[in-house]
Structure formats: C-alpha cells, structure tokens
Amino acid sequence: MLSDVYDSSIEYMQIVDQNGKADESLFPKDLTDQKIIEMYKNMAFARALDAKILSLQRQGRAVTYAPLLGEEATQIGSAMAMREKDIFVPTFRQHGVFLVRKLPLDLFVLYWRGFEEGDEIPKGVYGTPDIVPVATQMPHAAGIAFAQKYKKTGAKVIAYVGDGGTSEGDFYEALNFAGVFQTPLVTIIENNQWAISEPRSRQSAAKTLAQKAVAAGIDAMQVDGNDVIAVYKATQDAIAKEGPMVIECNTYRMGMHTTSDDPTKYRSDSELEVWKARDPILRIKTYLTGKKLWDDEMEKAMQDEHSKIIDDAVEKAESFKPDPKSIFENVYSYMPNTLQEELDAAEKSGFWQGDGK
C-alpha cells in the first residue's frame, strides 16, 4: 500500500508592488498613514546611515563593513512589528533593526570602528550584538526563545539569518530545537540572493528557503522582502501566533557583501537593474506621494535631520578612547592571577601605544 502522509505548500505575500500600488485589503489593522511614513523614514535613515559608514570605511575611519543597501524593507518592516519586549538576534547586517530598536547610534558606529564597547547593548534594548560566523546565532536564538518560555516572559525572539546561512548545520539544529520544544522563535530568512559570490541557486535546490522549516515541523511563508508593509504584517502575525515560525523575505543585496569584495566580478549588471526597479524605498515613496502624504519639502527636512543625527553619532564615536585594559578585565567574572600578570606586563611595557591604530 502507498498513501500520502504529508503535503505542504508555501504562501507568498506581497501588499505593495514595485510600482507603489497597494492591495489595501491586506493592510494590517494597526497600519495608519503615520506608521507608513515612519516606515519610510526608518528605511531612508537606514540607507543614509549605511552610506555614511561605507564612506567612513573608504576613508579608513571604519573597519570592514557589510552594507544593507536594498534590504531596508526586510529589516525595518520586521523590526517595527516587534513589541518592546521582543528580542532580536541579528547577523552582521541588521543595521536597520538596531536603528528601529533604539540602539544608541554612537554605539553602532563604535562597533563598525572596531571597538567592542559598541557591543555594550544598554538595558532596555532587547537584542544581542552582531554575530559574524554565519548562522551560529541561530542556536542562541533558539536558547533565548526557550528561556522566554521557561521564564514565561511572553516575549518572542526574532532571529535573522541569510540565504547562505540556511545551508549551515546550526540553522537546522536551531529550527529543529524550536520545533521540538515549541519555543517562541520567529526566524526571518533575509534572502538577499547572494552569499558573497555564491548565488541563491548554489545554496539549495529547494524552490523556497522557507520550506526548510517544514522538515522541522514549523510553519513558514515567503514574503516580498522589498515590501515593508508585507514584511511588517508577516512578522506581526508570526509574533501573535503560538510557537515558532519562519518567514523568508525575498530581497536583494544591491551593494557588495562587504567592503572587501567587488560584486561586478561575479554578477551581471542586468540582474542589478531588475532589482533596482524593485527598490524597497522607492515603491513606498511612490505610494506616499501618490496619497499626498509626502512631498519634496518633507524629504529635505528628513534628510537634514538624519544627517545631523548621524554626524553627531560619528563625532561621539570618534572621540572614543580605547582602553585595552578593559579587555583583560572582562574575560572572566574574576581576574585570574595568570591573566593579571599578563596585564601587569603589558601595562609596564611600551607595547600599548597611542589610540590603537
């Protein structure tokens, strides 16, 4: 005898298309004009901040940087859907999430200037610092979600992972854990189509990355990751739902992986052109101006405001004086004698000079 034992499908959601035309019947209930303007402003802010750090890196004032250009809707939409107590777990590219979740901007800049003090996430900002090794943050997210359930905080954990990250074992292990223990974990697959030089097709033969959740017994869907309202709605629904959920956001990395690679070497201009037309910021601006909710004057005022905030943060971050002693003092919960001896020797020698450059 042969019979079907399992069947599955993945839904795709788009609310605002690339021409700014919206299916308002799908709008989430709490979506006001004001909120859409806020989404637009946040995306524009993220892009301005991104451009600034990139420019600092080119001037030698920031370290190797991973730009978010093109991925604003996925990050801003999901972050704005979070409630205050919800906890975000980023990769190394969720700059827009940090921004919405109110990480002091000078700390953000400090991190990208290469100082660990930028990871001193203040109380009241519910999230973890950037994680560089791909997908290794996912088991942390599963554990943080487990703790929310254990401690009955009612918080959800929103974890981010890239398309390349879904190929890693830690991705599967984390989803599997979340499925088995039904922990409150929402996983956002920020599918930007490229893992450095490897295209999405090299990561998996599966038609969607979302369907990887099916094997872990977790519900999943795919959304237009350049549609901020769709991402917002999908994340909000996932937060309201019991148990874990996976949302694949189809977006596009319009820039380089990091400042150390040149995408023209491995992908075509024509592909980039297709995605430029799907720009997440452009479409929501078209929508807002069409509704007479946004004009050039507002645009100018916003840009001036963003520049000032960003410049102030950069100035503050650049006035930071590194203290190498602080590393030694934070390795363990106490200072072992052997480490104290290494610290004393370093302080006595002429090895520590200047500002660490």
Add this chain to the structure above:
Amino acid sequence: MMANMVGALNNALELIMKENEDVVLLGEDIGKDGGVFRVTEGLIDKFGEGRVIDTPLAESGIIGTSIGMALSGMHPIAEIQFAGFMYLGFAQLINHASRYRSRTRSSFSVPMIVRTPVSGGVRTLEHHSDSPEAYYSHIGGLIVLEPSTPYDAKGLLIKAARMKDPVVFLEPTKLYRLFKQEVPDGAYEVPIGKANVISKGEDLTVITYGTMVNLVSDVVKKKGLSADIIDLRTINPFDEETFIESAKKTGRVAIVHEASLSFGVGAEVAARIADKAIFELQAPIVRVASPSFPYPFPGYENYYIPNEVKISEALDRLMSA
C-alpha cells in the same frame, strides 16, 4: 555519604537544581535513561522534563542553545555524551561562549556548564576516549575543570554552577566508578584555580590531573620517593603559583597527563616553570603523556595510555639526571 564520582556528581546536580531554579540540564539520553553513564539518573523524576531535557541529537545545537539560555539569565548545564562528539559544538564554545563576556564588556555573561566524559582506559568505541582539555584551554575565556576524585567533582561542579562563566567540565570516564570516598551530604565548594597538593615531599614535584593522579601516587609510593604531587583540578586558568613554588623547592619536575604529548598542558606547565624557576632546577623537566597521534581503537589503548612502567621510567630519568 560514601560516593563514587557518578554519585557525587548526581548529588551535586540535585543540590544545584534545588538551589537555583534557573538551572536546567540538557543533553542526549539524560532523562529517563539518566545519561549513558547515569550521572543524571533519577533527576527527571525529581525535577520533571521541563528541567531535565532530552534534546535532539545535535551537539552544536545543545551548546548553542545553552549559550542562548545563559544570555537570558538561565544557567544551563549541558551534557555531551562523549568528548569526541563535542567537537560538533566546538565552534559555539570557541567563537561565542569564550568571548561573549569580553566582546560585550560584561554587558552579557554566559553562565553555563558543559559536562562531558573524557579519557580512556575503559575499552569503549572510537571517539569515546579523547582528552581534549588543551583545546578548550587554549582559547581563554573558558574555565576548564577536571576533577580526579568524587569530593572534588562535587565541589567543583557546585562552584561552577555559582559562577557567571562558561565552564567546560571534564569527567574522566575511568574514574566514574573506580572508587568511593566520603563526601559531605550538603553543598560545598572546591575553589576554581586552586590545585590540590595531595602529598608533600622534598625530592621531586609531579604535576598531574585526571586519570593519571592515582597512578602517579601509586608509582611514587612504590618507589619510596618523597614527592610533591599536585593535582591541577583546574586546567584553565590554572594554579601556577602552587607548582612554581613546588618546582623551586624540589628542583625536579615531572608532568604527567593522558592527553597526547605535543602541544599539551604539559608544555604549558613546563614553559612556565622554565620561565620562572629554571635556575632552581637540578634536572630537565620530564613530560609523561600519550604519544602524539589520535587515540587508537580500544584494542590498542594499553599501548597508548601512560602506565606505571612509563611513569616509573620517567621518574628514574628525572631522579638520575
């Protein structure tokens, strides 16, 4: 109570879980089965499956989720079934547990323990007998403990559970049930970073830990030597002061461990003695360890692990130099 190491650890876990409700145990087969060595036996009946958690078979997942729990104010105690399986979670320990505190300047801490059986001599399958202490010590940021007695096992585990650090807790499989000793019923701590001087003498110093401690004591006794025998107990950060002072006093030093010779703990101890006490030595430092290749199949383990003959010959060399 009289307890072997398994009983002492089981009792420690029970006391820790009573003391702190943020402690959970997680691992493979640790629930109804009580763990493959029965260290967690009966704890699921006392604390329920919400706190004694059988996990999917995924070592990186077990250690990585433990990190997430620890970041959230819990104090997970993970069991990895065998030392050779723990490398699947190595990246999580090295890349994250070791550095989360320093890279956030203590905004976050990772209070967690990963327990695993180590070392051989019990004729188990391949990958069940590794002695990985040097790997976990080299990175810094992880506290690495390896008790050799039931008393130390209980006291070190309780101490580790009260600290806000990631701890790798290595339990020599061979010592799990080898002997019993009197262990206090209640909670007590054995200090971290403090070696145990198990015998005092004048002629030589033997620095050792884990499976080799009893063997070294037997050899020293049989040979009628007057030795300081130092059981490190904490591998990282270790008690340098105690072994440097002893080396200066006796002028002759042997280091004995089951892990393979090259790049091992013995090299680190020897380098520090060379640095701080070389002019007080009367003989070159002697290291006794397994040969520099991966642990063999059990049929060959008696040709691999240091035994009384190997230790005895090394001590002869040390005393005649």
